[in-house]
Amino acid sequence: MNPKNLMILASVVVLLGAAHAGFAAEATLxxxxxxxxxxxxILPLPDxxxxxxxxxxxxxxxxxxxxxxxxxxxxxxxxxxxxHLVDQNRAGVDNEPTSEGAHGKRGDRNSxxxxxxxxxxAQFWDGRAKDLVEQAKGPVLNPGEMAMPDEKEVVKRxxxxxxxxxxxxxxxxxxxxxxxxxxxxxxxxxxxxxLITHDRFDDFLKGDDRALNAQELQGLNLFLTIGCxxxxxxxxxxxxxxxxxxxxxxxxxxxDMGRFKVxxxxxxxxxxxxxxxxxxxxxxxxxxxGQVRDLGSAVKQMAYMQLGKELADKEIAALVAFLxxxxxxxRKASR
Ligand code: HEC
Ligand code: HEC
Numbered sequence: 001m002n003p004k005n006l007m008i009l010a011s012v013v014v015l016l017g018a019a020h021a022g023f024a025a026e027a028t029l030x031x032x033x034x035x036x037x038x039x040x041x042i043l044p045l046p047d048x049x050x051x052x053x054x055x056x057x058x059x060x061x062x063x064x065x066x067x068x069x070x071x072x073x074x075x076x077x078x079x080x081x082x083x084h085l086v087d088q089n090r091a092g093v094d095n096e097p098t099s100e101g102a103h104g105k106r107g108d109r110n111s112x113x114x115x116x117x118x119x120x121x122a123q124f125w126d127g128r129a130k131d132l133v134e135q136a137k138g139p140v141l142n143p144g145e146m147a148m149p150d151e152k153e154v155v156k157r158x159x160x161x162x163x164x165x166x167x168x169x170x171x172x173x174x175x176x177x178x179x180x181x182x183x184x185x186x187x188x189x190x191x192x193x194x195l196i197t198h199d200r201f202d203d204f205l206k207g208d209d210r211a212l213n214a215q216e217l218q219g220l221n222l223f224l225t226i227g228c229x230x231x232x233x234x235x236x237x238x239x240x241x242x243x244x245x246x247x248x249x250x251x252x253x254x255x256d257m258g259r260f261k262v263x264x265x266x267x268x269x270x271x272x273x274x275x276x277x278x279x280x281x282x283x284x285x286x287x288x289x290g291q292v293r294d295l296g297s298a299v300k301q302m303a304y305m306q307l308g309k310e311l312a313d314k315e316i317a318a319l320v321a322f323l324x325x326x327x328x329x330x331r332k333a334s335r
Contacts, residue, residue, distance in 0.1 A: 219322025
């Protein structure tokens with residue numbers, strides 16, 4: 001090799017080294033400094049959900065039973081837990097792109113997790129229910145989900161049961177007719193308010209320097225510096241605003257107009273609730289249509305669609321490592 005080429009090669013090596021050192025130097029920010037930066041955007045999940053202070057143990061217990069109650073579907077085939085599996089330490093989802101209803105027909109949106117949902121500012125991908133109580137009234141009567149004909153039929157089934165009359169009485173003491181559709185929803189919501197998760201990232205935020213490994217810290221640093229926190233922010237790292245899917249480059253599937261269906265406002269076209277990223281490594285597949293199976297691919301698409309950035313494989317791997325630290329300890333995916 002002639003000396004000139006050698007010089008060029010040497011400077012390329014130096015440049016590459018510098019770029020690499022830059023990435024590494026950022027990542028070697030001390031944990032204390034990273035923690036302080038992170039806490040400007042994200043705080044640990046609170047110990048209680050809003051409204052939980054009024055939940056009676058008997059309401060939570062009843063709500064849990066109702067969450068698993070298949071007789072709340074028209075043909076006795078489906079409960080909330082069929083699409084939002086929380087038993088056996090599962091992550092509040094079915095890990096399917098879209099879910100089959102009691103009649104076996106699929107809807108067109110992905111089932112989000114019920115874990116931590118009570119922290120969100122509104123429910124559903126388009127925010128059409130204001131809280132968990134309003135939300136719980138939806139699926140039972142939705143023809144594509146549990147498909148019960150009307151509220152009366154639900155109340156009739158509960159009244160005819162051997163145990164529910166007593167359980168509702170205990171859960172709603174002093175009420176003249178404790179079994180009602182509204183109280184069914186209140187009890188389910190009380191149970192859902194107990195679904196709070198605990199992960200290594202919160203351990204880190206609370207002061208444990210060793211809760212995250214080096215790659216996870218790099219990912220956190222990237223998450224904070226490239227702009228993910230513009231939208232994924234707050235204790236749930238999402239779940240507190242609507243944003244357009246595909247701000248800079250459009251999302252591949254433009255069939256679903258998102259919040260536009262609720263408000264009819266042009267501004268709301270393709271806007272969705274920014275999903276919480278807590279437990280995201282367990283809640284695949286991704287996006288409102290569940291069409292992206294791989295977390296790395298979801299991260300890559302987000303950076304491109306929302307921030308106009310093309311990330312290197314190493315950066316994607318670091319972000320994915322960080323997102324894995326947001327999984328509830330001991331929980332796992334359904335399949
Ligand atoms: C057939 C599957 C299915 C069943 C059964 C079902 N859900 Fe869902 N759930 C979904 C889908 C799909 C969505 C998202 C729909 C949308 O955003 O338009 C959803 C959304 C939710 C949300 C909103 C979460 C968020 O982050 O916005 C909550 C909470 C929830 N369901 C709780 C329940 C409860 C409680 C029951 C039982 C009463 C139930 N679901 C039954 C499929 C189901
Ligand atoms: C401008 C707002 C915005 C920014 C910036 C943003 N996101 Fe998102 N993110 C969203 C919205 C909105 C969705 C839901 C899109 C949909 O379902 O169509 C989403 C969805 C996701 C999902 C899928 C979650 C799920 O449960 O399906 C992941 C993972 C994600 N974002 C990670 C990131 C990462 C990592 C970054 C930074 C590289 C980022 N996001 C930047 C708004 C944003």
